[in-house]
Amino acid sequence: MAPLSWVVSANAPGTDFPLENLPYGVFTRDGPSRVGVAIGDQTLDLRACAEEGLFADIGESTVAACRAEALNALMACGPSAWSALRQRITALLDETSATSALRGQVARLLVPMHEAVMQLPCAIGDYSDFYASIHHATRVGKLFRPDNPLLPNYKHLPIGYHGRSSSIVVSGTAIRRPCGQIKSPSGQPHFAPTRALDYELEVGILIGPGNALGQPIPIHDAEQHIFGLCLVNDWSARDIQSWEYQPLGPFLAKSFATTISPWIVPMAALAPYRVPAHPRAVDDPELLPYLRHPEPEQAAIDLNLHVSLQSESMRQNGIPPLEMGKSNLRDLYWTLAQLIAHQTSNGCNLRPGDLLASGTVSGPVPGSEGCLLEKRLAPEPLQLPTGETRTWLEDGDRVVLRACAQAPGLARIGFGECSGTVTAAVHDK
Numbered sequence: 001m002a003p004l005s006w007v008v009s010a011n012a013p014g015t016d017f018p019l020e021n022l023p024y025g026v027f028t029r030d031g032p033s034r035v036g037v038a039i040g041d042q043t044l045d046l047r048a049c050a051e052e053g054l055f056a057d058i059g060e061s062t063v064a065a066c067r068a069e070a071l072n073a074l075m076a077c078g079p080s081a082w083s084a085l086r087q088r089i090t091a092l093l094d095e096t097s098a099t100s101a102l103r104g105q106v107a108r109l110l111v112p113m114h115e116a117v118m119q120l121p122c123a124i125g126d127y128s129d130f131y132a133s134i135h136h137a138t139r140v141g142k143l144f145r146p147d148n149p150l151l152p153n154y155k156h157l158p159i160g161y162h163g164r165s166s167s168i169v170v171s172g173t174a175i176r177r178p179c180g181q182i183k184s185p186s187g188q189p190h191f192a193p194t195r196a197l198d199y200e201l202e203v204g205i206l207i208g209p210g211n212a213l214g215q216p217i218p219i220h221d222a223e224q225h226i227f228g229l230c231l232v233n234d235w236s237a238r239d240i241q242s243w244e245y246q247p248l249g250p251f252l253a254k255s256f257a258t259t260i261s262p263w264i265v266p267m268a269a270l271a272p273y274r275v276p277a278h279p280r281a282v283d284d285p286e287l288l289p290y291l292r293h294p295e296p297e298q299a300a301i302d303l304n305l306h307v308s309l310q311s312e313s314m315r316q317n318g319i320p321p322l323e324m325g326k327s328n329l330r331d332l333y334w335t336l337a338q339l340i341a342h343q344t345s346n347g348c349n350l351r352p353g354d355l356l357a358s359g360t361v362s363g364p365v366p367g368s369e370g371c372l373l374e375k376r377l378a379p380e381p382l383q384l385p386t387g388e389t390r391t392w393l394e395d396g397d398r399v400v401l402r403a404c405a406q407a408p409g410l411a412r413i414g415f416g417e418c419s420g421t422v423t424a425a426v427h428d429k
Contacts, residue, residue, distance in 0.1 A: 004019065029115055034046070058081070075352035075353055157291070226267055310398045325369045
């Protein structure tokens with residue numbers, strides 16, 4: 001039987017944040033930022049817990065990290081510290097282990113989520129975005145190379161690029177439509193707001209302890225460097241991208257905004273949902289040694305992903321968001337550990353709080369597309385319940401990403417919401 005929390009909302013069916021989850025985030029409420037943990041519809045204030053001596057037995061550096069205004073210090077503490085803190089927080093919130101006196105003390109340190117303003121969970125020094133979904137890569141490739149959609153290197157190594165960390169924003173932040181150079185039908189570029197704004201359904205890896213410059217992280221040790229996972233929407237201006245990306249890859253078409261969810265789900269919460277890595281075809285190239293998993297049967301995560309869209313007209317008429325696509329993290333061709341091993345294989349040093357994103361996560365069947373670009377293979381534009389159509393995002397559109405790991409007999413592990421609403425370009429005014 002699943003453990004219950006004395007925080008009643010944590011036991012509700014369908015909650016994202018049961019006792020088995022306990023994701024980390026950073027919030028404000030009438031003061032400076034504070035580290036918190038989600039439990040049901042409440043946020044446990046870890047700074048307050050530390051100040052009241054509830055973490056006295058878990059190590060000075062961990063207690064100090066709980067008092068910080070961002071998660072970077074806790075990220076740097078490493079897996080053993082995370083485990084001790086998680087056990088202690090679980091004991092504080094568990095129905096069977098917390099005494100009535102302890103419950104009363106901890107209850108005063110809970111902040112209702114509707115009163116907490118979520119912030120970026122950490123200072124993100126560097127950001128890499130990958131291209132790890134073979135289904136996404138194949139669909140996009142078919143738009144440009146119908147007979148040979150995958151480039152020769154795709155099955156040999158994880159493809160990625162270095163993104164812009166300064167424009168990473170937390171869920172709920174408005175997304176200003178970007179302007180840039182766009183190639184006109186005549187072949188000449190002009191400067192204008194993008195007319196091909198897209199979303200990308202992704203999962204992000206937040207790095208814990210880093211590695212020294214020049215010292216690669218071996219794949220068998222890669223997950224020891226993961227503090228947790230979040231959702232990522234790497235907004236893209238496809239018309240700007242198609243003109244600028246050759247020969248060096250994405251630039252201004254991506255760097256205007258990337259949205260992440262505020263809660264970081266620890267790998268320990270996802271442990272019951274480990275599954276085998278994506279099967280490689282018999283004619284796929286053999287992996288080089290540094291990319292070979294020591295335990296491929298536990299290398300992936302069974303995590304359901306969803307993206308939905310709600311136009312401004314839909315909101316005004318009380319029409320709920322329309323599901324645009326659903327996929328699963330287990331379908332990635334390259335695993336999270338492989339992304340870390342490859343990122344550091346040249347000696348690149350990662351630091352606590354760095355973000356590595358999966359790239360668009362798509363599945364093999366219609367309806368599993370993780371972005372609008374893939375839907376261009378469909379014969380007709382997307383129809384919204386209001387009668388509107390969409391090829392690309394319009395001003396006022398709100399995009400929401402969600403994720404959960406769920407199976408009979410197991411706790412439902414959710415990620416909360418990763419959302420953003422498109423606003424008009426400055427150039428339009």
